[in-house]
Amino acid sequence: MDLTATRTETDVQAAVGTAGAVDPVGGGTHRAVGNPVLAATPVAAPVGIVSYDPAELTVTVGAGTRLGELDAALQAEHQECVLDGADPTGTVGGLLAVGLSGHRRLRYGPLRDRVLEVRFVAGDGHVVRGGGPTVKNVTGYDLPRLLVGSFGTLGVLTRVILRCQPQPPSVGWFATALDPAAVRARCFQPSTIFWHPAAGTRVLLEGHPDDVAAQARAASLLPADGPPPRPAGPHQGRISVRPDRVEALGHELASIGGLEWVAEWGVGTVHVAAPTVAAVAAARAAAHAAGGWLLRTAGAPELDGFGVELPNGALMARIKAAFDPHGKLAPGRLPIPHPEREAS
């Protein structure tokens, strides 16, 4: 599809204003996350790094900028945004729209904590800016956090300001047979603890090399060559569950034939993949039984993307109507009750 026609914010405005339903499209790497968009005209966001001042620890980018391009620019200044997107060909706007936090959330917090300011074209075609360019800011409502994870249903992101940080002086992956809870208790601020009962525990430590080494010794960690392999398979999902239920859920998941999975200990995210849709469906059932839910992230077209009703659905429907009164933006992507339907 040729999306070069929409390359400035004004182009996006024109597309939203003239087309019927629109489908914000980035690198196409998250299309299978959640539900598919119903028939709609694709709209792409502006591309490129608008400004980057390392001394401010902020970077301003067009939402269509590839994650790989952003990472390279930051790396040249020994900084990072901790977006930790899985695919460098994905775009900043796309990753923010689906709101998938990276694997270092345990230490650095969720993806939405990285976004300082958003500019977007709302469903009525107006450009809206929310948040602000400084790291500290309580001027008005927090539209950046609202837009992250909104799946393009409230506005087409055009430009964002992200918070950067210095890269750690050293990083190291470690393996251990220790219980992940013990690892967390013995290490100060581990960045990631991946856990699987059979594959073991993998830990990411960041900081001064002497500290990393001392922490590893204290917790009896052995050097590893990297993170554990990501669960592979045509059908994939991401479970979100209370962190204190991950262990019990893990033992349920272990009994599902063909299912590969790895949990982010202390966070409550579990990545699953399987050769069959049935296995992902079984993982979803286990997630529900543990009080959580499973977001479909790849394949499994027979499954609903979310598998649950949205909490506070009526309030979400009012927010949707407030930003997109005619229901033009990414219709179908999120299971928000349509306001007309709600009213009828």
Added chain:
Amino acid sequence: MVCFPETAEQVAAAVTVAARHARPFVARGSGTGLAGGATPVGRPVVIVTTHLNRIVDVDATSRVAWVEPGVLNLDLSRAVAPLGVHYAPDPSSQAACTIGGNLATNAGGPHCLAYGVTAAHIVAVDVVLADGSATQLGGMEPDQPGYDLRGCFVGSEGTMGVATRVAVRLTPDPPTIRTLLLDFVTVEDAGATVSGIIAAGIVPAALEMMDAEITRAVEDFVGAGYPRDAGAVLLVELDGLDAGVAAQVDAVRAVGLAHGARTVRVAADDAERALLWKGRKSAFGAIARIAPDYYLHDAVVPRTRLVEVLQQVYAIAAAERLTMMNVFHAGDGNLHPLIVFDAREPGIWERVNRAGDAILRACVDAGGVLSGEHGIGLEKRDAMPMVFTPDDLDAQARLRDAFDPSGRANPDKVLPRGSRCGELQRVPEGAWI
């Protein structure tokens, strides 16, 4: 009308009664807010949360505490201290302010430079919405399907409902903490040091600046050993693990000396560290010895323009013949110009207010924002158009209306009248192209 509910059900009942009588309502914690967010306007039902002050549950494994909104910020950190954790946001008023008020204003504090403001520490909130219904926003799961309603609610200054129970994240205590005091002849040198520290790849736990006037005032008051003749001092706190902190102490010392620091004092023990912080935290007590009244401002500028804006602030004070002191979060560009005056002096309020407006204008012109941690409330409501377009404000008004279609939750705060485009005769659909 003021009520003091002791349970979430009583909060819901109060809001429901207010709804039945079409009365607005406003929640209020300790009343330490500086932007007037909890000030009653238009005969509201005032819901005071100070009796909702229980720490309901502390989960040391998940590092989450459920607390009622009237719990005092410092009481929470004290209560969980035996577990080796603390609640990171630490506003200067932390001995008196409530978690509910912190939530409403998205409060900050010195340690938010490294740890983030309140929004990064709120996991979930039980709320009563304006129609009296109770629900939970956010949750213990890392992600909830749909929009981040918890994120919307934090910092909404009571305009989206009333919090009745808050799940906050607890932060592990750092194994090593070092606190440094650097003193400079000029604020320019101190400002260059701030930028130099960040450029060296260091984000301190806290990075505070005090100018000449306030340093002298504090030293006379507390006797913390601050140099009375300094043009500016920096209080720098570094925390983490031993080797990293040691390397950062050396780096900060080197950056400071390269930019003209006269002395670099590293607190030798916890007692000296506490003394250095006591100086910083006693600033507002110290100024009471100079004049009976003060007006504390709160605005943020890009860190690299800090010194330039500070010079403008001094020029504004000189033009209005006002005493101005500055004690602020330099690391994140969060200025707190403090105008010290005697309200009994005829005509003084006009000058104070004029200076305040000029300071805000200077900050916004430098690419800054209206508030870093105090909020908008009543104080800065009418300044919102300085930083937001009519369309930006309309979007915020619509979000507020989505939460509270009745418009009775703390009305007249945050958004100026006329924020809704409809109030200004909305442009016909399609005409904008």
